[in-house]
Amino acid sequence: MKTLIIYFSQTGGTKKIAEAIRTGIKSVGAECDLIKIKNVDPSGLRKYDLIGFGTPTFFYREPLNVQRFINNLPEMQNMHAFIFATHGSCLGNTFYYLSEELKEKGFVVIGAFDSYSDSSLQFYPKPMHTYGHPDEIELKEAEEFGKKICRISEKIRQGNLNLIPNFKLIEDTWWAKDSKLLTPKTLRMISPKFQINMEKCTQCMLCQTECPGDAVDISTNPPEIQKEGCIFCWFCEKVCPTGAIEADWSIIRANTKSNLRKYIKLLEEAEKQGKFRPYVDYRKIR
Numbered sequence: 001m002k003t004l005i006i007y008f009s010q011t012g013g014t015k016k017i018a019e020a021i022r023t024g025i026k027s028v029g030a031e032c033d034l035i036k037i038k039n040v041d042p043s044g045l046r047k048y049d050l051i052g053f054g055t056p057t058f059f060y061r062e063p064l065n066v067q068r069f070i071n072n073l074p075e076m077q078n079m080h081a082f083i084f085a086t087h088g089s090c091l092g093n094t095f096y097y098l099s100e101e102l103k104e105k106g107f108v109v110i111g112a113f114d115s116y117s118d119s120s121l122q123f124y125p126k127p128m129h130t131y132g133h134p135d136e137i138e139l140k141e142a143e144e145f146g147k148k149i150c151r152i153s154e155k156i157r158q159g160n161l162n163l164i165p166n167f168k169l170i171e172d173t174w175w176a177k178d179s180k181l182l183t184p185k186t187l188r189m190i191s192p193k194f195q196i197n198m199e200k201c202t203q204c205m206l207c208q209t210e211c212p213g214d215a216v217d218i219s220t221n222p223p224e225i226q227k228e229g230c231i232f233c234w235f236c237e238k239v240c241p242t243g244a245i246e247a248d249w250s251i252i253r254a255n256t257k258s259n260l261r262k263y264i265k266l267l268e269e270a271e272k273q274g275k276f277r278p279y280v281d282y283r284k285i286r
């Protein structure tokens with residue numbers, strides 16, 4: 001079996017899960033290529049039997065660059081796909097939306113895997129409540145998932161169609177309601193406006209090369225940032241080594257305390273169900 005894993009990862013959590021799934025896939029004798037979403041040539045995808053799509057969760061679903069990538073794929077004619085995601089406290093409707101978009105392109109989504117991952121946003125205290133994830137247990141689970149997904153693909157090809165999962169849209173939670181309000185338009189409105197301080201900028205280009213939405217152009221005068229395509233991940237500000245990208249975080253920071261309380265509540269529930277293992281005493285983060 002020839003498989004491919006396509007992933008988007010900014011801080012490395014999704015990449016670790018992608019690599020563990022690949023280890024599992026290879027251990028059952030299948031081939032597995034691994035490629036960053038930015039480097040994928042969509043015209044070369046039909047040579048695979050099974051394609052995995054991995055993403056972080058942004059704003060309770062898959063990020064805008066992943067949505068755009070899938071929307072631009074050609075029709076895939078019953079190609080088997082699996083999906084995986086990393087997240088802080090809340091996976092949200094990531095699997096529902098990802099699977100719906102892939103199905104529209106002709107994929108058959110045959111399985112999903114998710115993991116907690118350290119989510120270090122600029123305006124939250126450190127270490128984050130999800131510090132230490134994905135941990136050894138999650139990486140092992142990802143490896144097992146890789147083994148299992150190849151067998152599932154074979155069984156579905158043999159006619160076991162009841163193995164195809166169905167992902168439901170969750171609508172009755174506070175985060176699902178929040179998520180509905182977070183459209184590209186409103187994200188632009190609530191996101192801090194970034195500015196490049198040219199006295200501090202060393203033209204290292206990191207903000208431009210790391211931008212998942214190709215929304216930075218520092219060749220113009222003045223340089224452009226948060227252009228059309230911006231996915232509001234705020235990574236450019238984070239990676240700038242000289243602090244040349246300046247932002248006013250006060251509005252977002254004002255909500256941090258109440259948001260953190262809600263996220264920790266979700267983690268406490270997950271901990272009770274044995275789904276989350278805290279490596280920091282997150283009750284003290286407040």
Ligand SMILES: Cc1cc2nc3c(=O)[nH]c(=O)nc-3n(C[C@H](O)[C@H](O)[C@H](O)COP(=O)(O)O)c2cc1C
Pocket residue numbers: 008009010011012013014015055056057058059060061086087088089090091092116117118119120121232233234
């Ligand atoms: C802009 C942004 C939005 C995020 N939204 C969510 C979210 O809705 N739910 C969640 O659990 N984590 C959220 N996170 C945390 C990421 O999903 C988490 O850190 C992810 O594992 C990062 O993956 P990576 O290390 O592969 O980049 C968000 C992170 C960023 C940067």
